[in-house]
Amino acid sequence: MLFISSYDFYVLLTEIYLLFTACALLIYGVLLNTSKSRGTPIVDHNIGGFFSLILIIGIWLTLYSNAPYITSWNSLLVHDFLSFGTKNVILTTSLLWSLTIFSYNKIEKINFYEYWIISMLAIVAMIFISCSYDFLSMYLAIEFQSIAFYILASFKRTSEFSTEAGLKYFILGAFSSALLLLGISLLYGFTGLTNFGDLSKIFLGISIENCISIKIILFSIILIEVALLFKISAAPFHMWSPDVYEGAPTNVTSFFGILPKLALISLIFRILFLSCSEIITQLNFTLIICAVLSMLVGTFGALAQTKWKRFIAYSTISHVGFILAGFSTLEFSGAFSALFYILIYTLTSLATFSILLSFRCLSYPSTHQLRYLADINNLVKINPMFSSSLILVLFSMAGIPPFPGFFAKAFVLLSLLQEQLIGLAIIAILLSCISCFYYIRLIQVIYFSHTKTVLIFSPIEKEKAIILSLTIMLLLIIGLKINLISNFVYCMLFL
Amino acid sequence: MITQLYCENYTFFLFLIGVLGIFLNQKSIIIIIMSLEIMFLSVSFNFIFFSIYLDNIIGQLFALAILTVAASESSIGLAILVVYYRIRNTITIELMTLTKG
Numbered sequence: 001m002l003f004i005s006s007y008d009f010y011v012l013l014t015e016i017y018l019l020f021t022a023c024a025l026l027i028y029g030v031l032l033n034t035s036k037s038r039g040t041p042i043v044d045h046n047i048g049g050f051f052s053l054i055l056i057i058g059i060w061l062t063l064y065s066n067a068p069y070i071t072s073w074n075s076l077l078v079h080d081f082l083s084f085g086t087k088n089v090i091l092t093t094s095l096l097w098s099l100t101i102f103s104y105n106k107i108e109k110i111n112f113y114e115y116w117i118i119s120m121l122a123i124v125a126m127i128f129i130s131c132s133y134d135f136l137s138m139y140l141a142i143e144f145q146s147i148a149f150y151i152l153a154s155f156k157r158t159s160e161f162s163t164e165a166g167l168k169y170f171i172l173g174a175f176s177s178a179l180l181l182l183g184i185s186l187l188y189g190f191t192g193l194t195n196f197g198d199l200s201k202i203f204l205g206i207s208i209e210n211c212i213s214i215k216i217i218l219f220s221i222i223l224i225e226v227a228l229l230f231k232i233s234a235a236p237f238h239m240w241s242p243d244v245y246e247g248a249p250t251n252v253t254s255f256f257g258i259l260p261k262l263a264l265i266s267l268i269f270r271i272l273f274l275s276c277s278e279i280i281t282q283l284n285f286t287l288i289i290c291a292v293l294s295m296l297v298g299t300f301g302a303l304a305q306t307k308w309k310r311f312i313a314y315s316t317i318s319h320v321g322f323i324l325a326g327f328s329t330l331e332f333s334g335a336f337s338a339l340f341y342i343l344i345y346t347l348t349s350l351a352t353f354s355i356l357l358s359f360r361c362l363s364y365p366s367t368h369q370l371r372y373l374a375d376i377n378n379l380v381k382i383n384p385m386f387s388s389s390l391i392l393v394l395f396s397m398a399g400i401p402p403f404p405g406f407f408a409k410a411f412v413l414l415s416l417l418q419e420q421l422i423g424l425a426i427i428a429i430l431l432s433c434i435s436c437f438y439y440i441r442l443i444q445v446i447y448f449s450h451t452k453t454v455l456i457f458s459p460i461e462k463e464k465a466i467i468l469s470l471t472i473m474l475l476l477i478i479g480l481k482i483n484l485i486s487n488f489v490y491c492m493l494f495l
Numbered sequence: 496m497i498t499q500l501y502c503e504n505y506t507f508f509l510f511l512i513g514v515l516g517i518f519l520n521q522k523s524i525i526i527i528i529m530s531l532e533i534m535f536l537s538v539s540f541n542f543i544f545f546s547i548y549l550d551n552i553i554g555q556l557f558a559l560a561i562l563t564v565a566a567s568e569s570s571i572g573l574a575i576l577v578v579y580y581r582i583r584n585t586i587t588i589e590l591m592t593l594t595k596g
Contacts, residue, residue: 136557143564147571154575163579170572171527175517177568178534181561182510185538185554189503189545194553 008072011079014062014087015124021054022120029113044105044113048098051116055095055123062087069495071133075195078133081495085488086130086266090259093346094123096470097258099463100354101251107360107367108249110156119255122148126263135184135194138267142180142231145260146173152255153248165247172240176230183223190217199275206278221276222286228271232264233313234290234320235297242301245313250369253309254353257316258346265323265342266492272327273335280330287328292427294321299431303438306373308356311438312349315397318435319345325428326412329419332493337411339489344396344408344478351393351471358386358464362456370455373442377449382457387446389472398439399432402479502544509537524586528572535565 009016025047032043062084071078098119105115125145132138150173154166184194190213193199206214226237233241245253272280298318305311319341326338359370370376379387396403409432416425460468478485516530539558546554580586 136553136560139557140560140564143568147568150571150575154578157578158582160582163575163582166575167524167579170575171517171524171531174531174568174572175534178510178513178531178538181535181538182541184557185541185545188542188554188557189549192549192551194557 003074007068007070010065011067011070011072011077013065013067014058014091015127017061018054018058018120018124018127021050022117022124025050025054025120026114026117029117033113042111042113044111044115045103047113047116048102048105051120052095052098052102054120055091055098059088059091059095062091071197073137075197076134076137077128077131078196079131082266082270082492083131085492086262087127089262089343089346090123090126090130093258093262093350094119096350096467097254097353100350100357100467101254102463103461104249104251104357108156108369110249112155115152115155115251118148118151122152122255123259126260129263130266132267133196133270135188135196139177139180139184143177145263146177146231149173149256149260152252153244155252156249159249161247162249165244168247169240169244172230176227176237179223179230180227183220183225183227186216186220187224190220196270196275200277203276203278218279218282221279222283224271225268225283225286228264228268229290229324232261232268232320233317234324235293235317236290238294238297238317241317242310242313245316246307246309250309250353250357253312254357257312257353258349261316261320262342262346265338268327269335269339272330273332277330284328284330287324288421288424291321291324291328291424294318294324295428295431296321299435302435307371308359308373309371311373312352312356315435316349318431319397322409322412322428322432325416325421325424328424329415329421331415331419333418334412334415336486336489336493337408337415339492340411340486341408343485343489344404347471347474347478348393348396348405351389351468351475352397354464354468354471355386355390355393358460358468360458362458367458374445375455376442377445377451378454379446379457381454383460386460389468390446391443392472392475394439394442396475396479398436400436403475404478404482404485407479407482499544499548502548503541506537506541506544509540510534513537522587524576528569528576531572532565532569535561539565 029043029047032038033040067079067084069080105111122145125141125148128137128141129145132141150166150170153169154163156162187199188194191199191202193202230237245256248256295318298314298316298321301317302311302314305314323338323341326334326341328334356370359376360367361370361375379390392403396405399406399409409428413425413428416422416428513530513534516533517527520526520530539561542554542558542561546552546558576586
């Protein structure tokens with residue numbers, strides 16, 4: 001085999017396993033779902049259970065694969081500690097997420113088992129995004145993930161909200177993919193390279209005066225950056241995210257909110273700090289502008305919201321603003337703070353969505369998902385333990401010590417001050433004070449609200465309770481001993 | 496004489512036609528999907544012209560990959576459009592305001 005070695009297949013062991021089991025699950029689902037002798041059973045819950053088991057074995061495979069630190073498939077994919085760590089975090093988080101949304105399909109009577117198969121494919125795509133080392137593999141992985149998400153967003157076919165959200169997401173996502181492609185084509189045309197490592201070498205000695213085509217290369221990198229910022233819903237490209245978060249069914253919204261940002265932000269880290277590290281100093285202003293706009297839009301947008309999912313979408317935008325502020329320092333301390341922030345954000349959003357999915361209000365004869373923010377008034381009288389866990393999660397998102405959200409924001413601010421970006425630091429502090437208000441307003445609604453009416457909630461389910469308690473314990477432990485996560489992030493940056 | 500600059504201009508204007516098709520559209524969503532396809536096509540042309548100019552094969556491989564992905568993406572888009580149409584019985588844009596913003 002001249003161009004493929006056996007290393008190429010060994011490092012992709014987990015992905016091959018997950019793809020194979022996705023196909024096997026699909027065949028199993030189809031055969032079982034259409035067999036008249038068994039009474040055409042609904043296999044959705046069954047395949048959901050298989051999903052969790054498959055992920056457990058997938059995590060075991062990645063953790064114990066002694067893969068060398070190489071690039072594989074003719075330098076299309078790279079396997080260093082950043083991709084290894086991101087892979088493990090994505091798989092673990094998706095296992096916990098799958099336990100959280102296990103019974104959502106059954107309660108809401110969406111009886112399509114393909115949900116789990118498309119989610120499995122989306123997880124494989126996210127792993128490929130975090131592994132990619134060439135624009136070709138990056139584009140294919142991003143498209144793979146995006147197409148899976150378009151289908152998932154419009155999954156509840158009988159709901160107008162869901163189909164409209166899927167359509168909007170499709171249009172804006174395909175538009176951003178076309179922009180990404182234009183950027184890659186221009187970069188390819190003027191450098192002749194698509195590999196991240198080769199690009200880092202060609203940009204090494206580049207200076208403005210010598211090169212005529214530097215402007216077009218800068219323009220192409222701006223286009224690629226814009227497209228990737230579209231995908232992580234940074235302002236001013238955030239338009240799709242509140243609508244899609246609100247329209248999609250809540251299990252899909254939790255998938256959007258928790259998982260893809262980690263893969264995309266590790267990809268942005270690779271592009272900005274590995275391949276474009278020399279040339280990005282000319283484009284610092286784009287990252288700073290996007291960070292400021294994201295924080296502004298996220299904070300003031302979330303202030304005005306009355307519905308849960310749009311609120312979470314806008315607070316996500318403000319968190320992404322902090323992460324971009326960390327990246328805009330163009331130093332490794334800033335990149336460390338950004339990666340640390342996204343890991344803490346993944347944990348808190350897992351907790352948030354496990355709380356949100358347990359808000360089921362009684363609307364006879366079945367329950368419906370809570371929609372409005374103000375409907376959780378007097379939650380303390382219904383379930384005091386649950387409301388105290390909601391308080392802990394909100395404190396972590398607001399950035400109050402000793403929760404890890406505070407340390408995440410503190411690291412970003414410290415790295416900003418170190419790089420003399422003092423204006424950005426002042427804006428970040430002011431806006432996070434304002435964002436603290438709308439998190440604490442929720443606590444006021446839960447504990448000290450004056451209305452006498454209260455909605456009847458169905459009790460929290462066992463899996464969600466386990467995941468919620470696990471994540472909150474992790475938050476408290478990490479808040480006390482930051483070493484656990486910061487060592488991990490340092491290894492991801494430098495290995 | 497067809498120079499490289501001429502090819503680059505052509506593809507860029509084709510991309511611009513696609514972008515304007517999305518933003519100046521007041522009629523229906525099919526126009527948007529067609530404009531997206533025009534954008535993908537123009538980028539494929541860009542890759543192929545650059546590949547000929549640079550004498551590098553990666554551009555043509557990329558164009559082949561774009562072709563595959565654009566085909567699957569438009570099929571997904573049309574499937575979502577069909578599902579949307581079944582509920583709403585219309586595909587004009589003015590009524591896509593259920594979720595504002």
